[in-house]
Amino acid sequence: MSRKVRSFYIGALAVTGVGLLGMSFVPKAHADAWDKMTIVTVNEPIIAGNKVLDPGTYVWKLLDSPSDRHVVQIFDKDQQHLQETILAIPNYRLQPTGHTQFSFWETPAGVPKAVRAWFYPGDNFGQEFAYPKKLVAQLASAAPVPVPTNYREPEPAPAPQPAPAPEPQAQPTPAPEPQPQAQANTTVAQVPTQPQSLP
Structure with a gap:
């Protein structure tokens, strides 16, 4: 490698090192204002x-x-x-x-x-x-003014409720016996089995 190329690489490496070193201090200066x-x-x-x-x-x-x-x-x-x-x-x-x-x-x-x-x-x-x-x-x-609260106290576990008493069930009443129906006089009309011609 020639002397010119070598001095270029050394110079570039030095500039990069100084730049990285300078960047390492920037977050620290910014941290106090940010946090x-x-x-x-x-x-x-x-x-x-x-x-x-x-x-x-x-x-x-x-x-x-x-x-x-x-x-x-x-x-x-x-x-x-x-x-x-x-x-x-x-x-x-x-x-x-x-x-x-x-x-x-x-x-x-x-x-x-x-x-x-x-x-x-x-x-x-x-x-x-x-x-x-x-x-x-x-x-x-x-305090003369209200104090804010955002902490929620744990709510006490609800007391177990006793099981509801079963409601008395109504006894089924027997269905009334079917009454015989009186047959009415009806006449049955005869339906023609052959199609009729339409007018």
Whole structure:
């Protein structure tokens, strides 16, 4: 191979390598905006979905699904363990802010704060959390507005119904005996057996 061809191949290989290396960083820069990844540190217990999160650091992000952008996943700080998955409801605000914003439901004394909504920086839409009916009853006692619920409590199994009592069956009554019919005087007309000519 000539020196010219060899330097062309080396140059093309170097450009391809740099291009692939540059492309490997693009999804990482896009991932935070796509999945709305937010690192949250809490210093007191909070309720998110159906779980009480203890004080610590958590990673909140949307499920990587193009069809449903309202499924929130909460991971531990290393993203090794999924703590909670929550089906959220769209929530809107008029003015977006430049920082992550959380709002909380008012709760009775002794009950951890319950996350109401999560807004990502720059968005005018966010995720509103719904809660189980038992918790909704507690929150409703302190909240001036209705708390949404989307969790369905398992319905209790219906109590077995006793078998219906058989209805008394009517005894068949014997059919009346046929009465002999009186024969009426009838005359039988003779039908001609030969065809007649038509007019």
